[in-house]
C-alpha cells in the first residue's frame with residue numbers, strides 16, 4: 001500500500017538546503033538578528049510580487065491580522081464582519097482588541113464569505129469587513145470592493161491561505177485597505193517557524209503599522225501609543241526570501257494536482273464538482289476554482305449524506321492523510337458562544353460545511369503514484385467499497 005501524507009515539507013526544503021545553509025551562515029556572521037536589510041529586501045520583493053506599495057514582515061499571520069486591525073484603530077465596541085467558517089485567528093484577533101466579531105455565512109460552493117448575508121449583518125457600529133480567501137481561492141474582489149464602499153467599511157483581507165491567488169488578475173492582499181498573510185509552514189509559502197506579512201498601499205496605514213510593530217515607538221524609546229513586538233526575524237526573512245521566487249512554481253504544481261483529481265474522477269459514480277445544483281446527486285463533491293487563479297492551499301471535498309467521517313476513516317485505513325478544516329464553525333467555539341455575539345443563529349452553510357468537509361493531499365511534490373492512489377480510493381469509496 002502506498003503511503004500519502006497530507007503534507008510533506010521534506011522534498012521542497014531539501015531542494016534548497018544548500019542555499020538555506022548559506023543564508024543561515026550569512027545571518028549568523030552579520031550579527032544582525034533583529035530587523036535590518038535582509039528583512040527589508042524580503043519585504044520589497046513581497047510588495048512587488050503582490051502589487052502593493054508596502055509590505056511589513058511580522059511575527060505570525062495572527063499578529064499580521066492583529067496589527068492591521070490596530071492600524072485601523074479597531075477597538076472596544078466596533079463590529080467586524082467575518083465568516084464563521086474559517087480558522088480561529090480571524091475572529092480571535094478581532095476579539096482580543098475588544099471589538100465584536102459578527103458572524104457571516106459562507107457560500108457552499110467556493111466556501112468564501114457570502115456578501116448577501118454580510119449585508120444583512122451590517123449595523124451602525126460595523127467598521128470593517130474581513131473576508132478570508134479560504135483554502136487558496138480568492139473572494140470576488142470586485143464585489144467585495146463594491147460592498148465595502150456601499151457600506152463605508154474598511155477591508156482587511158485575511159489572505160493567510162492565499163498568497164499568490166488572484167481575482168481577474170488582481171492579487172489578494174492588494175485590494176483591501178490592508179492585507180495579512182501567514183508563512184506558517186503548511187502555507188504555500190511556508191517558513192521554518194512562525195511569521196507573517198501585512199500589506200497596504202496606503203502610506204499613512206503603513207507608517208502606523210510600522211510604528212505599532214515596534215511597541216508604538218517613534219523615535220527610539222518614545223511611545224505615543226501602545227504597540228507590541230510584532231517583528232519578523234531577519235533569519236526567517238532570509239530563508240523565506242529564497243523560497244519566494246519558487247512560489248509560482250509551487251502554486252502551479254498544486255494546480256496540476258487539482259486538475260489531475262478532477263480529470264481522474266470525472267464521470268465516476270457518486271462524484272461530482274461542487275457547483276450549484278449537483279449536491280443531491282453525489283456523495284463526494286470536488287472543489288472548483290471559480291476564479292481560475294486560485295493557489296490550492298487545500299483541496300477540500302464535501303462529503304454528503306453524513307458520510308464524511310466514514311471517508312476519513314476509509315482514507316486513514318489506506319494510509320492517506322486527510323484533515324477536517326474546520327470541524328466547528330467559529331460561532332460555536334466555547335469562547336465565542338458564551339459571549340453571545342450576533343449572527344450565530346443564521347449561518348447554516350457554515351454549520352453544514354463543518355459537518356461535510358475533508359481536505360486531502362495537494363502539496364506540490366505529491367508523486368504520480370500517490371495522487372493516483374488518492375483518486376482511486378475516492379472512486380472506490382463513492383462506488384460503495386468499505387475497505
Ligand SMILES: Cc1ncc(COP(=O)(O)O)c(C=O)c1O
Pocket residue numbers: 060061062063086087089090132158160161181182183184194195196
Ligand atoms: C485563515 C487564517 N487566518 C489566520 C491564520 C493565522 O496565521 P498564523 O498561524 O501564522 O498565526 C491562519 C493560519 O493558520 C489561517 O489559516
